[in-house]
Structure formats: C-alpha cells, structure tokens
Amino acid sequence: MKKTLFDKVWDAHVVDTIENGPQVLYIDKHLIHEVTSPQAFNELEDRGIPVFRPNQIVATADHNTPTQNQDQPIKDQLSRKQLEQLSKNCHKNNITLFELGHKYNGIVHVMAPELGITQPGMTMVCGDSHTSTHGAFGTIAFGIGTSQVAQVFASQCLLLTKPKSLRVSVNGKLKNGVLPKDVILYIISKLGTNSGTGYFCEYAGNVFEEMSMEGRMTVCNMSIEMGARGGMIAPDQTTFDYVEGREYAPKGEAFDKKVAHWKTLPTDEGATFDKEYSFDAEDIEPMITYGTNPGMGIKITENIPVEDNASFKKSLEYMNFEAGESLINKPINYVFIGSCTNSRIEDFRVAANFIKGKQKAENVTAWLVPGSKQVESQIIEEGLKDIFDEAGFELRQPGCSACLAMNDDKIPQGEYCVSTSNRNFEGRQGQGSRTILASPLVAAATAVEGKIIDITKQLN
Amino acid sequence: MEKFTTLNSRAIPLQIENVDTDQIIPARFLKATDKKGFGDNVFRDWRYQKDGSVNTDFALNNANYSGTILVAGDNFGCGSSREHAAWALTGYGFKVVVSSFFADIFKGNALNNGLLPVQVSESFLKELLKTIENTPETVINVNLEAQTISVNNINLSESFEIDAYKKTCMINGYDDIDYLLSKKAVIEAFENANS
Numbered sequence: 001m002k003k004t005l006f007d008k009v010w011d012a013h014v015v016d017t018i019e020n021g022p023q024v025l026y027i028d029k030h031l032i033h034e035v036t037s038p039q040a041f042n043e044l045e046d047r048g049i050p051v052f053r054p055n056q057i058v059a060t061a062d063h064n065t066p067t068q069n070q071d072q073p074i075k076d077q078l079s080r081k082q083l084e085q086l087s088k089n090c091h092k093n094n095i096t097l098f099e100l101g102h103k104y105n106g107i108v109h110v111m112a113p114e115l116g117i118t119q120p121g122m123t124m125v126c127g128d129s130h131t132s133t134h135g136a137f138g139t140i141a142f143g144i145g146t147s148q149v150a151q152v153f154a155s156q157c158l159l160l161t162k163p164k165s166l167r168v169s170v171n172g173k174l175k176n177g178v179l180p181k182d183v184i185l186y187i188i189s190k191l192g193t194n195s196g197t198g199y200f201c202e203y204a205g206n207v208f209e210e211m212s213m214e215g216r217m218t219v220c221n222m223s224i225e226m227g228a229r230g231g232m233i234a235p236d237q238t239t240f241d242y243v244e245g246r247e248y249a250p251k252g253e254a255f256d257k258k259v260a261h262w263k264t265l266p267t268d269e270g271a272t273f274d275k276e277y278s279f280d281a282e283d284i285e286p287m288i289t290y291g292t293n294p295g296m297g298i299k300i301t302e303n304i305p306v307e308d309n310a311s312f313k314k315s316l317e318y319m320n321f322e323a324g325e326s327l328i329n330k331p332i333n334y335v336f337i338g339s340c341t342n343s344r345i346e347d348f349r350v351a352a353n354f355i356k357g358k359q360k361a362e363n364v365t366a367w368l369v370p371g372s373k374q375v376e377s378q379i380i381e382e383g384l385k386d387i388f389d390e391a392g393f394e395l396r397q398p399g400c401s402a403c404l405a406m407n408d409d410k411i412p413q414g415e416y417c418v419s420t421s422n423r424n425f426e427g428r429q430g431q432g433s434r435t436i437l438a439s440p441l442v443a444a445a446t447a448v449e450g451k452i453i454d455i456t457k458q459l460n
Numbered sequence: 461m462e463k464f465t466t467l468n469s470r471a472i473p474l475q476i477e478n479v480d481t482d483q484i485i486p487a488r489f490l491k492a493t494d495k496k497g498f499g500d501n502v503f504r505d506w507r508y509q510k511d512g513s514v515n516t517d518f519a520l521n522n523a524n525y526s527g528t529i530l531v532a533g534d535n536f537g538c539g540s541s542r543e544h545a546a547w548a549l550t551g552y553g554f555k556v557v558v559s560s561f562f563a564d565i566f567k568g569n570a571l572n573n574g575l576l577p578v579q580v581s582e583s584f585l586k587e588l589l590k591t592i593e594n595t596p597e598t599v600i601n602v603n604l605e606a607q608t609i610s611v612n613n614i615n616l617s618e619s620f621e622i623d624a625y626k627k628t629c630m631i632n633g634y635d636d637i638d639y640l641l642s643k644k645a646v647i648e649a650f651e652n653a654n655s
Contacts, residue, residue, distance in 0.1 A: 012654075015643070015646055015647055015650040016643060016646050018625055020624050020625075021623065021624055021625030022623065022625055024640065024643060024646070024647070026647070026650055026651075026654075035490050035491075035542075036541070036542065036543065038493035038494070039493070039494060039495050039543075042493070042494060043637075047637070049637070049641070063490075064491065076491075078491035078492075079491060081491075081493065082491050082493060085493050127541060127543075128540075128541055129539065129540050129541040129565060131541075143541035143565055144541060144565070144568075145541055145542075145543035145546070145565060145568060145569035145572060146543040146544075146569075147543060147569065147572035147573065147635070147636070148568070148572070148636075150637060151636050151637050151640055154637050154640060154641060155637070155640035155641060155643070155644070155647055156647065156651075157640055157643070157647055158636075158640075159625070159636045159639065159640065161623060163564075193478055193535060193538055194478075194534075194535045194538065194561055194563070197535075197561065197562075197563060197564055198564060224539075227535075227538065227563060227564070229564050229565075293478050293480065293538070309477075310475065310476075310477075311476060311477040311478060311533065314476065404482075404487045404540075405487060405488070406487050406488065406490065406491070413510065423480075423482070423539060423540075425480045425482040425483065425539060426482070426483060426505065427482065427483075427486055427505050428482055428487070431486070431488075431505060431510060432510060
C-alpha cells in the first residue's frame with residue numbers, strides 16, 4: 001500500500017491499538033518548559049509514579065524568562081518560582097535542562113532543532129501548541145496538554161486517535177520579498193483557522209523543497225493556526241545537511257545509517273490524502289493581519305475585507321480598524337522580531353540586510369529577541385548586532401518575550417505592534433495590545449519607516 | 461477525574477466564534493504551579509474592564525443566565541495548548557461546553573479533565589442559543605450514555621459523537637495514565653524491538 005510521510009512515521013510508532021478506540025503511540029522525544037510541566041510533575045508525585053524515560057526528555061526555560069539582565073535574579077516572583085520549580089523537578093528526575101544562563105538555553109522550538117535533538121522520522125511532543133515546528137524535519141511533532149505531559153512522563157506513550165491527512169501544495173516561483181512567513185500567512189488566510197482541525201498536514205511542492213530549514217520551521221510552526229495538529233515537510237538533502245554535525249545528532253556511520261532510513265520516509269507517489277489544497281506561488285505577496293486571529297490576513301497592498309458578522313465586527317472594533325480600509329501608512333510604535341516562528345539566524349539576517357545603513361524611526365520601539373543563546377552568539381559573530389545598534393534597534397536576550405508577554409516585554413494598551421510572532425489574539429502581547437502579524441522583512445521595514453509601507457515598492 | 465453520566469442544567473450563551481484559549485485564560489495567569497484557582501480568571505479580559513470593574517455586557521455577568529453548561533460559537537478553544545483553559549472552565553463550575561466545532565488540543569484537554577465537549581450541528585447551535593437567550597431558565601439535558609443533548613419541554617434534540625474509549629473513561633472517571641501503566645510490558649517490548 002502506498003503511504004504518506006505521516007503514515008510511515010505514525011505506523012512505525014504504534015505500540016498497541018484499542019479496538020474501536022485510540023492507539024498507543026510511542027514518543028521518541030519529549031520537550032518540556034516551565035509553564036505546562038509543573039502540574040504534570042505534581043500529578044506523578046501524588047500518584048507515586050516515577051518518570052519512565054528521563055533520558056528522552058529535554059527541558060528549557062523560555063516562556064517566563066526576562067530578555068534583559070539574565071545574569072540577575074528574576075524580579076517577577078511568580079516567574080522566578082515557576083523556573084525554580086522546573087529546575088527542581090528536572091534535577092530530581094535526572095532530566096537534561098537548559099536553564100536560564102545555560103549556553104543552550106532558548107525557546108524550546110528553536111533550541112531543539114539547532115542542537116540536533118530534532119531528527120527526521122521521530123515522534124516529538126511538548127506542552128506547547130507550536131511543537132508543530134519540528135515537523136519541518138519530517139517529524140510527527142505536536143502540542144499536548146498537561147495531562148498528556150504526565151502520561152508521557154509515566155509511559156513515554158500517548159493514547160491518540162490517528163488524525164486524517166491533508167496536503168497543501170505550493171508550486172511556482174515566489175516573488176521578491178515574499179518570505180516563508182508570507183507563504184504560511186497566505187495559506188491560513190485562504191483556508192481559515194479551523195480547516196486543518198482533525199488533520200495532520202504535509203506541505204509539498206517546489207516552494208517548500210527550495211526553502212531553508214529555518215523557512216520550513218516557520219511554515220510548520222504555524223500549522224496549528226489553521227487548526228492542524230501538526231505540519232510536516234519531507235526530509236531531503238537540505239534536512240540531512242542541517243542535522244549533520246549538531247551536538248545531539250548521530251555521528252559517522254550511525255548518521256549514514258540514519259540518512260539511509262530517512263530517505264525512505266517521503267510520501268510514496270500515488271499515496272492519497274483525505275484532503276488536498278494547492279496554491280500558486282506567484283499569487284503570494286507580503287502579508288499582514290488586520291484582525292484577532294491568524295486567519296485574518298491580507299496582502300499588504302490589499303484593503304481589509306467587508307464582512308457582515310458579529311465576530312468579524314468585534315475583531316475590527318478591538319483593532320480599531322474599519323472594514324474596507326488599507327493599512328498602508330498606518331503609524332506603528334512597536335515592532336517585535338522574535339518568537340518560535342521567526343527568531344532564527346536567517347530571520348535576523350533578513351532584517352539586518354534591510355536595516356543596514358538606515359535608521360529606526362523615532363516613534364518606534366523595536367525589540368529584536370533571538371530564539372536562543374546560540375542565535376544570539378551568531379548575531380554578534382556575523383556582525384548583525386553592529387548593524388542593529390547603529391540603526392537604533394534593541395537586541396535583547398533570548399526567550400519567548402513579547403510573543404505572549406509572560407515576562408516584562410508587554411505592548412501597552414491600545415498600541416499596535418507589527419510582530420513576527422504567530423498569534424494576534426486579543427491581549428496576546430499584553431492587555432489591550434493590538435498585534436499585526438508579518439514577516440521579519442515587513443517588521444524591519446515598519447520599524448525603519450514608523451508606519452506600514454508597501455514593501456514591494458521598495459524592493460522592485 | 462470526576463465521573464460524568466447525565467446532566468440537567470441551565471446554560472450560559474457565549475455568542476462568539478473562534479474563542480481562543482488566550483481569551484479563556486490569558487497568559488499572565490499561567491504562572492501557577494498547581495491546578496487550582498484558574499476559575500477566578502476564566503475569560504478575565506472579557507468579564508472585567510481594564511480598571512477591574514465588571515463588564516456587565518458579558519454573558520457570564522448577566523444575572524439572567526446561570527448553569528454549568530457553556531454554549532459557545534463555532535471553533536471553540538483554538539490557539540494555545542494550555543490545559544489551564546480546561547482548568548479555568550471546570551474551576552468556574554462548567555461541566556459541559558457546547559459548540560459546532562472544537563479545536564483538537566482543547567477537546568483532548570477538556571476530556572482529560574471531566575469537561576464534556578458536545579459538538580452539535582450549526583443549525584442546532586443556532587436554535588439552542590436563540591432558545592437560551594429568549595428563555596434563560598431553559599433546562600438542557602446532556603446524556604453521555606445515550607450521547608444526546610436535548611432541551612426539556614420543547615422538541616429540540618440532537619445526538620453527538622464521542623470516542624468510545626473516552627466515553628468509558630468519563631463515565632467511570634478513569635484516565636489515560638491508568639491505562640498506559642497497564643501496558644508497560646507492551647511498551648518495553650516495543651522499545652526492545654526498536655532499539
């Protein structure tokens with residue numbers, strides 16, 4: 001029988017099947033962080049259950065971490081307590097932890113791939129919906145709730161019903177200035193926020209084949225924003241080259257053996273999907289969102305649509321936008337380049353390339369937050385920090401930061417922020433804040449201009 | 461986990477689509493290390509104004525409505541995987557959430573916490589919301605055994621789907637950890653075969 005990439009990885013991890021019920025799926029790697037793990041550790045302790053496979057768990061501190069003065073004690077008492085709890089739980093259970101200050105500390109979905117923890121053909125979970133990021137490697141990776149974190153602690157397995165399969169193909173040549181973020185924002189704007197619910201998505205076509213691993217991670221990261229449990233891209237030479245030589249990647253002969261297996265994973269020709277969509281790369285342009293969910297996106301040159309329903313109106317009211325209006329020339333005082341969607345070295349290279357020789361607009365506060373200590377070092381080594389400093393941008397220390405504002409990095413009430421993060425929900429970046437999602441290029445251009453501009457005009 | 465079999469209750473109508481888990485429980489309340497207390501902050505930024513005063517327009521603050529059933533618009537629970545959303549809803553006292561569509565992770569989280577997600581057709585949802593708004597004292601019956609949701613006294617009833625295994629868990633108050641621990645030998649055999 002012809003199989004999809006998803007089928008191959010899933011089927012290889014089925015431990016048991018309950019008649020007319022879910023399957024027991026084996027989990028290769030379990031990533032944890034401070035926010036969604038404490039209650040799971042408590043649960044195990046209360047029930048007297050030991051952590052089954054501590055060496056398959058990797059922990060990092062990211063959601064609550066400050067992005068300034070990381071060498072000093074955290075001021076926020078609750079944040080500090082949550083991080084201390086994570087450290088305590090990890091030490092007690094012999095779990096590898098990259099705590100604040102560790103050279104490998106970073107956002108869970110940035111840290112794991114760059115250390116080679118993420119590898120093709122694996123099953124990976126984390127108590128974080130953007131775990132779908134790791135699907136960029138041809139991995140089944142998905143977000144779970146805290147009860148499931150406890151289940152994986154207890155058994156290294158999860159009870160799951162196999163999702164249906166969806167393929168989104170994009171073929172053709174992307175226009176100048178169209179980044180992977182635009183591709184996924186475009187797809188979500190066309191399909192809506194629940195089109196993928198119940199499905200695992202494979203991204204196919206030359207656009208994804210030609211993308212860097214960073215770009216593929218950006219795309220897979222946002223699969224959850226169209227409701228999909230995860231997104232995947234078939235592993236290829238780009239994937240193997242990225243994984244090779246990384247800290248936790250197999251070495252030498254073991255690596256070659258793995259590659260031989262990874263090469264068998266791509267979807268068989270003629271395999272069928274439960275649902276398929278395809279798009280033309282030429283139709284995609286730099287995107288922005290105007291509403292309060294990631295599906296409310298438009299090409300930067302388009303006007304906000306006119307719709308007559310209560311949720312749409314509520315959304316525009318929150319954003320203080322009018323139906324039918326254009327966002328070009330809209331003044332913006334906050335710009336955030338960071339988050340597990342766009343805080344990898346490639347994102348900062350794109351931004352620096354645009355910013356070089358220019359100055360940040362006076363009205364703008366621009367935060368650049370690398371996804372990990374390693375990305376931070378790369379930014380400095382490649383001389384990008386000098387470009388940012390000269391242009392008046394603020395390079396901060398790694399963490400989730402203003403993506404969900406669990407630390408001090410909050411956008412004030414009523415202010416707009418052009419953000420490279422993944423969610424524009426009400427209050428996501430701080431109570432009353434208004435988020436406009438965009439690519440690192442659009443974000444950088446907004447910071448320089450102090451307003452939203454038609455970036456395509458500058459590029460062509 | 462608390463057992464769930466049948467429930468007769470009034471309901472609170474939440475006529476909003478795409479309710480994300482950030483709205484159910486905002487990120488700033490996720491710093492706790494236990495499961496308690498989240499109910500106080502469920503829908504925090506919709507229930508209260510920025511100055512802390514009560515938003516009287518919001519359904520949960522409308523004295524006409526009460527009950528342990530929340531009836532929401534399409535695509536409920538999208539966004540973050542935070543199980544705190546389920547803890548906030550159960551902490552507030554909800555036992556059932558009704559919508560025409562649930563996001564996957566939220567649905568799983570709800571079921572793991574004894575909160576029953578009842579997925580109904582769009583037309584049934586519309587009719588149900590209208591009924592509650594017109595007659596807030598309407599009592600709704602949710603029968604997990606029979607997999608039906610119905611409004612007593614009027615001819616409004618629909619059956620809903622639920623995974624057979626999850627149904628058994630809810631009715632008996634079991635959870636997945638118990639089951640997975642009973643499978644330890646099979647799991648170890650799988651590991652040995654794949655190492």
